[in-house]
Amino acid sequence: MMDTNGKQMTQEVVDKDYPLTHVPQSARKTFFSVAAVLLGVTFFCPTMAAGAQIGAAFRFDELVWVVLIGNLILGIYVAVNCAIGAKTGLTSVMLSRYTLGKAGSKWADFLLGGTQIGWYAYVCAYVGHLYAIGLNIPSAEIGFTLFWAIVFGITALWGYRAMEKVAYVAVPALLILVAYVPYLAMRDAGGLAGLAAVQPTAEMSVPTAMTVIVGTFASMGTQACNWSRFSKTAKSGFWAGLIAFLIGNIIMMVAGIVGALAYGESDFIIILMNMGITVLALIVMTLNIWTTAHAGAYAWAVAGAEFADKPDKKPFLIGGLVIAIILACTGIYSHLIAFLNLLGIFIPPLGGVMMGDYFFVYKRRLPRVESVHFKTLRYSPVIAYIVGAAAAFLADRFAFGVPPLFGILVAGACMPLCNLLLGKCGINDMHPVDENADYV
Numbered sequence: 054m055m056d057t058n059g060k061q062m063t064q065e066v067v068d069k070d071y072p073l074t075h076v077p078q079s080a081r082k083t084f085f086s087v088a089a090v091l092l093g094v095t096f097f098c099p100t101m102a103a104g105a106q107i108g109a110a111f112r113f114d115e116l117v118w119v120v121l122i123g124n125l126i127l128g129i130y131v132a133v134n135c136a137i138g139a140k141t142g143l144t145s146v147m148l149s150r151y152t153l154g155k156a157g158s159k160w161a162d163f164l165l166g167g168t169q170i171g172w173y174a175y176v177c178a179y180v181g182h183l184y185a186i187g188l189n190i191p192s193a194e195i196g197f198t199l200f201w202a203i204v205f206g207i208t209a210l211w212g213y214r215a216m217e218k219v220a221y222v223a224v225p226a227l228l229i230l231v232a233y234v235p236y237l238a239m240r241d242a243g244g245l246a247g248l249a250a251v252q253p254t255a256e257m258s259v260p261t262a263m264t265v266i267v268g269t270f271a272s273m274g275t276q277a278c279n280w281s282r283f284s285k286t287a288k289s290g291f292w293a294g295l296i297a298f299l300i301g302n303i304i305m306m307v308a309g310i311v312g313a314l315a316y317g318e319s320d321f322i323i324i325l326m327n328m329g330i331t332v333l334a335l336i337v338m339t340l341n342i343w344t345t346a347h348a349g350a351y352a353w354a355v356a357g358a359e360f361a362d363k364p365d366k367k368p369f370l371i372g373g374l375v376i377a378i379i380l381a382c383t384g385i386y387s388h389l390i391a392f393l394n395l396l397g398i399f400i401p402p403l404g405g406v407m408m409g410d411y412f413f414v415y416k417r418r419l420p421r422v423e424s425v426h427f428k429t430l431r432y433s434p435v436i437a438y439i440v441g442a443a444a445a446f447l448a449d450r451f452a453f454g455v456p457p458l459f460g461i462l463v464a465g466a467c468m469p470l471c472n473l474l475l476g477k478c479g480i481n482d483m484h485p486v487d488e489n490a491d492y493v
Contacts, residue, residue: 113248144276145407174379181195183334403438
């Protein structure tokens with residue numbers, strides 16, 4: 054086996070999830086397998102919590118278009134990423150090596166893998182809080198957090214296979230919960246007319262709400278290639294991503310929003326307790342947090358493998374798990390909106406740069422990794438990313454438009470422009486490629 058610079062590697066540790074190379078066709082999965090895994094990622098109970106916080110800040114008629122537009126942006130963005138992952142068979146951080154170079158891809162490793170350690174800490178703290186409140190044992194919150202952080206981490210060592218098996222159980226279970234929650238909420242609120250009459254009890258601007266919606270999966274959506282690369286075709290990967298991140302995320306948000314409107318409460322755990330379905334909620338929400346915890350652990354593990362250029366993700370999974378457990382026990386749970394807002398600003402421009410590079414510079418034809426002599430840094434994508442991130446930050450700072458969308462579009466448009474300008478200056482910003490290279 055060859056490494057990413059064409060050098061011979063030992064066969065001692067070859068990860069069956071292919072963290073540093075293309076997934077071969079023999080290892081590709083069915084549409085239903087990939088869609089189930091991606092739905093398991095998006096069927097994420099804290100998304101319901103984010104929906105509840107948004108739901109408490111707007112009237113019902115405002116919520117309809119805020120949720121639709123925000124999730125449409127997220128869904129299309131992720132679906133395009135999924136198609137790229139399926140066609141190339143590469144993880145997001147390996148694709149970032151093409152775009153940013155060997156050194157530049159370390160920023161993607163930090164941004165994508167590092168935020169997933171933060172997400173893992175958050176979901177473990179969330180499930181710990183869920184059990185402490187649901188079972189009325191508040192003093193045991195840290196204990197519950199630690200227990201589930203370890204359990205999620207142990208099963209995550211099995212990689213894609215574990216995600217697939219848990220998703221097959223978790224997705225149908227949560228579908229039952231997210232159908233039951235709106236039913237109970239609408240019954241208690243007096244139907245649609247009752248929900249429409251509810252007045253906001255919190256404040257949040259529309260740009261912030263849009264950023265929170267995209268931010269729920271800005272990081273995971275940018276690295277959806279990690280799972281869509283197991284799709285048999287780009288078309289299959291696209292539709293699996295669109296169904297999961299558009300429809301799946303809307304379903305989860307609506308469940309949280311309806312609960313918030315009906316009960317005047319932004320804490321989703323308290324909403325469930327008010328409904329009297331605590332035990333059912335504990336079981337189902339644990340299953341679904343499990344799928345997202347797996348995805349987060351998987352994402353930082355493959356990012357660590359790229360960072361160290363090692364074909365085995367397990368050591369990095371274990372190291373990140375230790376960091377996440379420490380973070381989970383320090384109160385990260387209370388900073389969700391601020392955290393999502395940051396993700397929604399600084400991660401989408403990275404995806405925009407990678408898309409702009411793939412579609413407009415590489416023209417949808419990437420040389421295989423073993424044929425590329427990667428530069429240390431490509432300057433045009435770095436410039437494009439900085440411009441896109443600045444656009445998203447300023448849009449957020451001055452509450453103008455939809456910051457994540459600005460970041461994606463500006464970074465994507467700047468990518469081919471910057472590459473052309475450097476070429477006009479006599480600077481070749483592309484990686485050298487072997488003469489007889491194969492392309493994907």
